[in-house]
Amino acid sequence: MRVDVPGLEEEIAGTTQGDRLEVTVWRGGQLVVPDPLSVSKWSYDWDADRQVQGQSTITIADPDGSLAPWSMGDPLGPGGSRLQVTYVFGLSGTRVPLGWWRIRSVDPVEEWRVYGSGSSVIRVPGGGSVTIDADEETSTALLSRLDAEVVRASTVVAEVRRLLEDVCPVVAHASVVDRPVPSGYVYDTGRMDGVEDLLNTIQATHRMGPDGSFEIVPAAGVGPVWTIAGGDSGAQVKTIRSLSDDGVYNAAVSTGEMPGGRPLVGRSYLTTGPLAWGGPFGQVPVFHQAVATTQDGVNADARTVLETSKAAGDVDLKVTCLTHPGIQPHDLVTVLASTMAGEQELVGRVVGMAMTSADSDAGTTPAKSMTLTVRVTAEALEAVAWRVRRG
Amino acid sequence: MGDIPNLRLLPGLVVAQGGDLQVNVNGTILPAALQFGYIPSAGDPVNVLVVDGRAVVLGARAPGPRPGSGTVSGSASGGRVPVSTPAGTLDCRYTGTAPSIGTLVFIDWQMSTPRLMAGDAATVPDPVDPAPVPPPPAPPPVISTGDTYVNAIDSASFQAGGNWQARGTDVYQWFYSSFKENRGAWFYGNGPLQLAGRTITRFQFRIPARLRVGDYNAALTAHFYRHTSRTRPGGDVIREDGPQNVVLASGQPPAWVDLPVAWGQHLVNNGGGFGLLGSPYLAMAGVGSDPASGQLCFSWRRSA
Helix, strand or coil, X not given: CCCCCCCHHHHHHCCCCCCEEEEEEEECXXXXXXXXXXXXXXXXXXXXXXXXXEEEEEEEECCCCCCCCCCCCCCCCCCCCEEEEEEECCCCCCEEEEEEEEEEEEEEEEEEEEEEECCEEEEEEEEEEEEEEEEECHHHHHHCCCCCCCCCCCEHHHHHHHHCCCCCCEEECCCCCCCECCCCCCXXXXXXXXXXXXHHHXXXXXXXXXXXXXXXXXXXXXXXXXXXXXXXXXXXXXXEEECCCCCCCCEEEEEEECCCCCEEEEEEECCCCCCCCCCCCCCCEEEEECCCCCHHHHHHHHHHHHHHHHHCCCXXXXXXXXXXXXXXXCEEEEEEEEECCEEEEEEEEEEEEEEEEEEECCEEEECCEEEEEEEECHHXXXXXXXXXXXX | CCCCCCEEEEEEEEEEECCEEEEEECCEEECEECCCCXXXXXXXXXXXXXXCCEEEEEEECCCCCCCCEEEECCCCXXXXXXXXXXXXXXXXXXXXXXXXXXXXXXXXXXXXXXXXXXXXXXXXXXXXXXXXXXXXXXXXXXXXXXXXXXXXXXEEEEECCCCCCCCCCCEEEECCCCCCCEEEEEECCCHHHHHXXXXXXXXXXXXXXXXXXXXXXXXXXXXXXXXXXXXXXCXXXXXXXXXXXXXXXXXXXXXXXXXXXXXXXXXXXXXXEEEECCCCCEEECCCCCCCCCCCEEEEEECCC
């Protein structure tokens, strides 16, 4: 959750008025466009399975042609300018920072009017717009490849912090268990690849925070932070479920080695339920490189990997709900699903999110609804399915 | 362009099986091809490279340095003789008669157990005028100093006995007449933590434009304190350092002012922000009307 503001949920569920997106432009720490941009259309989406999770497209009005960039170094040029984006609620004035976004590409559209003045032709701008694609700061980490870099810190969180020290702040959620960097681990040139490999060894993942910080969070998610209920005062509009076997495992194989290099392997199996190892689902293992140096260690690692894989969720629910700008990828939310057996509570992890603008008589405002992709565990759905079958 | 080969590097263990030596990978005997140049022994940890379904043993994993020569340091026992090397004393096998103590010997590493080559190693004198050696490749340059800007993600004024809502994002100090006392503050989230581990050499704060509040035609003093909150707390912030007094001129425009370097260092190490406390009554624009209100500039030096 990006902010912890009392009364925010009630404000989201109620009538909103004058909500807006405030976008300011910065370059090298300097505010390069004095006023917030006049945004006429925008869309923001996040996908937790991408390295650069947050991507956005905004269109701004540029009536006098002063903002349309010509060079990489112009305020809206893709040469390192950043957008600071804040979602502002009109009624309460509550501000939800959406963090920092790096301009990746820009498409100015200009119209010119021409009139003759003696023998020369005068051109004046006839209005235009600029469409900007901007990505979260992880895009900077992706672009700044590693040059002759080796592991220098002893633990994973400290090493990730070091890898990103020139990109953004790094904070670890309190429930992340830090562990030593696997011995002998070496980097290729991908900074984000290295970061994700390291986080994978501690069953953690990442997202960008409201202040532009890189948040390390448990792979199983953080929360629950929000309950999406239906009904008159609820926030839920529609829920569609989509079941797939992608990323579903019923065994984990962890490999490690003892200090002298003697290899170790630990295995853990799902033995119960419809996805049990060797049942109709088959034998579907996930492999993991453990940092453990004992047999007990790799056994425990295999169990943890299987547990994390289960908790991270298997089945995606596409939820349309009222726009809540405070939700982040990897937040856990509770979806109250309507079933033949009444309302059922499902806790899932947000793995996708999309917010867009809407046009109305009031101008450009955030659309009242957004879409979330919520990944729930197969176990939770089994419980619901059981109740539905039982009636 | 051909297909991309499927490559995996796996740790293996040489095991004795049916009178032969085999390679165990993850609990299975893998039909891995051995290469010339490596003589396996049971118990050797090895690297196995699997390329498109064919496995090759790359050789035993050396746990430490493998010196090429050493000096016999003791008498032979059980078919082995101790040899003193820069990597410690090694127990080496030998051929024929054991070399005598003090002999310089060559060490062969085709097996994980070191073996001595037959005969004495000739000593080589240091070259009188060594040829110049070109330097090894240089590491990439490191940026050792710089300025980093951190924006306030929020600003507001806490009213004593009230809440943070009354003044929007504007930053007020003290009160007017019988109203509640305002204690404005700026918040930075985790922003300053990016510089953790660096030495702060200069620390500046961007005061925003002064608002037409109170005795705005007179120069008045704002009292800055360092507080510990990264975001708006439920009640007032906890102030740890201050006051640092900054005189705001009549119609004061935005300006950079220096705050104590120790405050900046504390912020990058621990997080936190800055706020106002005390009289007189005055106000400054918050992040809602001036996005750069309360912006920080850290000048830093990389410590290592």
